[in-house]
Structure formats: structure tokens, C-alpha cells
Amino acid sequence: MEALKQRIRTSGRALNSQVLLVDMFLNNQVDCALMDEIGEEFKRLFEAEGVTKVVTIESSGIAPAAMTSLRMGVPMIILKKATSVILSDGILQTEVFSFTKRTSYQLTLKTEFIQPGERVLLIDDFLANGEAAMGASKLIERAGGKVVGIGAVISKNFQPGMQRLKEAGYNVKSLAEIVNMGEGFVEFADNEGEKA
């Protein structure tokens, strides 16, 4: 998605070879007009899949997922991150380890929001190691839903997440695929080496 890549070039900042700061438009300050374009693009990419729910993970996935849900005309469900196991009916949890943040949490789904047979589009801001997306997919499937698509706003394809999800059979799309980055530069999959 050219507008997104352009925004990464102008407002993103690669801190090192692993971490891209996008606080200016995605993680802290949110450019809702850009999120709206992102929602439209995800709709275009996944509208043939018969999506009945958009699912995301708090917190930074919410803005792009909300716009996608609005554009597709289906509800958005938020998976919460709990610090401990909750023993309660109607709740499914799985532990997710974040390599980037070096912490783990209990990804939590209230099952009343995913009915058996539901066709789910999972949307998140970053795809890095794929731990969050794998955990979320597991929860949706345990609730009886089918993950018909996974959309990442930004994927770091030099980390294993994209490959892992594809090998697991998921239909994964990223709007900005980064193949290499380092202090001051970001290179996208179509080999456009650009400053960021």
C-alpha cells in the first residue's frame, strides 16, 4: 500500500535492525484518515472471504481493525491481554510470549463473541515473530471460528512470523512488507530502499 509505505518513509524511524518506531501515526498518535485507507485496503484484500467478524489484539491493533470492521460492515472483537489466568466460564486463554517486549501475557477471548462457524479476519499492527497471531488464531479456532484471513499493517519479513503463519496454512497479507532495516533506513519487499 503506497500511502502507508510513504508514511513510514516520512514519519517512521528505524531505531536499529529490529525495531521501527511508528508513534507518529499508529502506536501513539493515530492518523485516522490513514487508518481509514488501511481499512479500505483490508476490505479489498479480504472481501471474498465472507468475513463475519474482525478480531484484533489490544491496543495498537484496534485503530486499523476498527476501520476495517466499519468498511466491511461487521463487528470488531478485541482480544485482551490479562496478566494472569482467569478461571471463569466463557473465557478462553493462551499464553503469548513477546520477543520484542520480553514479557508474556494471557491472551483472552470472551467466547460469547465468537460463535461456532464464524469467519474471522484477524487484524494487527505489527507482524514480527507471529506469536500474537498464532495465539489469537488458536483461541478463535478453540471457540469454533475459522480464521479466513490475517492482515498485518506492517510485517517485518526478516523475522519468522510471516513465514510461520503461511506454513500453518493461513491467508496472510501485509500492507507494508519490510525485508531489511537499520538505523535510518527501511527496505520494502519490492526492493524500494528508502530512508526512514
Ligand code: G4P
Ligand atoms: P509477534 O506477536 O509477531 O511475535 O511480535 P512480538 O511479540 O515480537 O511483538 C510484540 C509487541 O511488539 C506488539 O505490541 C507488536 O506490535 C510490537 N512490535 C513488534 N515489532 C515492532 C516494531 O518494530 N515496532 C513497534 N513499534 N512495535 C513492534 P504489543 O505488545 O501488542 O503492544 P500494543 O499493541 O499494546 O502497542
